[in-house]
Amino acid sequence: MTAAPSPPCGQFDALLEALRQTVGATAVRIPTPEDPLDAHQVDWRKRYCGQALAIVCPANTQEVAEVVRLCGRHRVSIVPQGGNTSLVGGSVPDDSGQQIVLNLQRLNRVLDVDAANLSMTVQAGCLLADVQGAADAAGLLFPLSLASEGSCTIGGNLATNAGGTQVLRYGTARELCLGLEAVTAQGEIWDGLKSLRKDNTGYDLRDLLIGSEGTLAIITAATLRLYPRPTRHQAALVGCDSLAQCVSLLQHTRTRLDARLTGFEVMHQATLALALRHLPEQAQAARALLTPADSELPTWTVLLDTCDTGPSSTLTQDLEALLDDAHQQGLLSRAVLSHTDGQYRAMWTLRESIPMAEKMEGHMVKHDIAVLTSRVPTFVAQAEAALQQAVPGCRIVCFGHLGDGNLHYNVQAPADMATETFLAQHESRIHALVYDLALSLGGTMSAEHGIGQLKRTELGQRQSATRTAWMRAIKQALDPENRLNPGRMVP
Numbered sequence: 001m002t003a004a005p006s007p008p009c010g011q012f013d014a015l016l017e018a019l020r021q022t023v024g025a026t027a028v029r030i031p032t033p034e035d036p037l038d039a040h041q042v043d044w045r046k047r048y049c050g051q052a053l054a055i056v057c058p059a060n061t062q063e064v065a066e067v068v069r070l071c072g073r074h075r076v077s078i079v080p081q082g083g084n085t086s087l088v089g090g091s092v093p094d095d096s097g098q099q100i101v102l103n104l105q106r107l108n109r110v111l112d113v114d115a116a117n118l119s120m121t122v123q124a125g126c127l128l129a130d131v132q133g134a135a136d137a138a139g140l141l142f143p144l145s146l147a148s149e150g151s152c153t154i155g156g157n158l159a160t161n162a163g164g165t166q167v168l169r170y171g172t173a174r175e176l177c178l179g180l181e182a183v184t185a186q187g188e189i190w191d192g193l194k195s196l197r198k199d200n201t202g203y204d205l206r207d208l209l210i211g212s213e214g215t216l217a218i219i220t221a222a223t224l225r226l227y228p229r230p231t232r233h234q235a236a237l238v239g240c241d242s243l244a245q246c247v248s249l250l251q252h253t254r255t256r257l258d259a260r261l262t263g264f265e266v267m268h269q270a271t272l273a274l275a276l277r278h279l280p281e282q283a284q285a286a287r288a289l290l291t292p293a294d295s296e297l298p299t300w301t302v303l304l305d306t307c308d309t310g311p312s313s314t315l316t317q318d319l320e321a322l323l324d325d326a327h328q329q330g331l332l333s334r335a336v337l338s339h340t341d342g343q344y345r346a347m348w349t350l351r352e353s354i355p356m357a358e359k360m361e362g363h364m365v366k367h368d369i370a371v372l373t374s375r376v377p378t379f380v381a382q383a384e385a386a387l388q389q390a391v392p393g394c395r396i397v398c399f400g401h402l403g404d405g406n407l408h409y410n411v412q413a414p415a416d417m418a419t420e421t422f423l424a425q426h427e428s429r430i431h432a433l434v435y436d437l438a439l440s441l442g443g444t445m446s447a448e449h450g451i452g453q454l455k456r457t458e459l460g461q462r463q464s465a466t467r468t469a470w471m472r473a474i475k476q477a478l479d480p481e482n483r484l485n486p487g488r489m490v491p
């Protein structure tokens with residue numbers, strides 16, 4: 001598919017003036033050398049730096065629809081943007097200076113919370129943390145939880161089908177969405193804001209838009225699934241000698257706790273050491289719980305999260321008993337339970353500080369793969385062997401959501417090699433090696449971050465011709481002029 005044809009220069013002024021008339025002059029921002037608006041033009045990892053014609057911030061669905069119609073009339077393409085926390089370069093403009101970034105963050109109202117139906121309706125630009133807060137204020141739980149929740153929006157979460165730390169119990173963003181409102185590429189408004197649990201009336205347009213990364217329509221509002229709010233949370237940090245031990249511990253814990261197990265995260269020793277090096281204050285408190293500061297970290301550390309509802313809870317006793325049994329069965333080397341809110345938060349801070357520590361460390365070759373949980377140890381062993389053969393001395397930063405088989409498997413330059421040299425000489429080979437291995441084990445090359453710009457070519461090279469043809473046909477049907485996020489996701 002080719003990019004939308006660019007308009008002659010003179011037409012920009014007319015478009016910009018029409019946009020100002022629609023959304024207000026202050027809601028159309030033009031990047032300049034003095035004020036490059038990096039928050040909208042540079043991605044979170046600072047890998048992609050675009051140049052937009054303007055950043056446009058409509059205040060409601062009607063304004064979004066009018067902006068899309070105006071851009072269509074002027075043949076200008078649109079990059080929908082929420083919090084710009086995409087890790088695959090999906091939410092920043094290209095460098096043509098001819099795309100509009102349509103930022104949704106002014107659509108930030110919680111429209112309704114329906115406790116009896118366990119649902120809520122929110123506008124797409126609401127921050128995820130605010131959605132969680134509104135549910136909490138109503139005594140309920142919206143369980144989507146990511147380290148970026150203070151910056152990302154619910155529209156972006158749905159556009160990327162975000163995962164996070166509680167997928168094991170509650171599912172991805174897709175499973176948490178009951179209905180959508182969206183603006184089509186032609187600027188029409190589709191009202192699919194239903195709160196029904198059952199609705200078998202033809203093709204599921206909601207599920208088609210979820211995970212479409214802004215390439216098919218612009219999500220303007222969503223109806224979300226809520227849960228009873230747990231009355232109790234308790235976490236444990238557990239040391240294991242091998243990944244196979246972690247997988248057995250997961251099985252053991254699931255059998256014993258069932259739905260009370262909400263998260264099962266793993267962190268490799270070297271990954272924890274990285275977090276401790278860059279963010280010692282936050283992370284050190286939790287480390288001290290697991291081991292004295294001067295002793296070795298376990299080869300693998302599991303963060304096991306649990307919750308319970310109801311007035312009387314046996315969670316602590318059940319957790320203690322299952323960890324004791326696991327110890328006796330040789331499934332762990334040591335374990336510590338959180339007994340206060342402070343300890344519980346410190347354990348999560350340790351886990352959630354890893355992406356920031358990685359960012360502070362510098363560029364790595366990053367992957368977000370998933371395989372069947374039972375195959376994770378095989379993946380890690382085979383990937384390590386192949387990588388050490390390809391780039392001797394490369395350093396692996398591995399952590400993730402073992403409960404979902406999803407690993408963030410990142411590769412850093414050998415200590416004696418400059419990062420730029422490493423990336424230039426080895427990046428594409430490392431990607432190929434890691435993706436091909438994950439796929440050969442029946443897995444995926446993108447578990448939760450999506451495709452964006454970063455993985456579009458690789459997706460096209462690895463998925464079947466049939467799947468690529470279907471993706472292109474759907475794009476062509478809904479956005480025939482390729483106005484919405486061109487050059488992203490669709491191979």
Ligand SMILES: Cc1cc2nc3c(=O)[nH]c(=O)nc-3n(C[C@H](O)[C@H](O)[C@H](O)COP(=O)(O)OP(=O)(O)OC[C@H]3O[C@@H](n4cnc5c(N)ncnc54)[C@H](O)[C@@H]3O)c2cc1C
Pocket residue numbers: 044079080081082083084085086087090091104124145146147148151152153154155156157158159160161162163164165213214215217218219220355356448449452485488
């Ligand atoms: C520290 C950190 C931790 C993270 N942890 C996780 C994690 O655990 N799990 C996970 O899944 N992701 C994670 N992410 C990635 C990121 O936060 C998610 O992809 C998030 O869902 C993106 O939301 P956003 O509002 O920032 O969207 P953006 O980054 O602005 O956009 C993402 C994509 O969605 C499109 N889009 C945005 N809003 C809309 C809309 N309203 N309608 C249509 N398309 C839209 C954009 O065009 C783009 O393609 C993490 C990121 C960071 C920085």
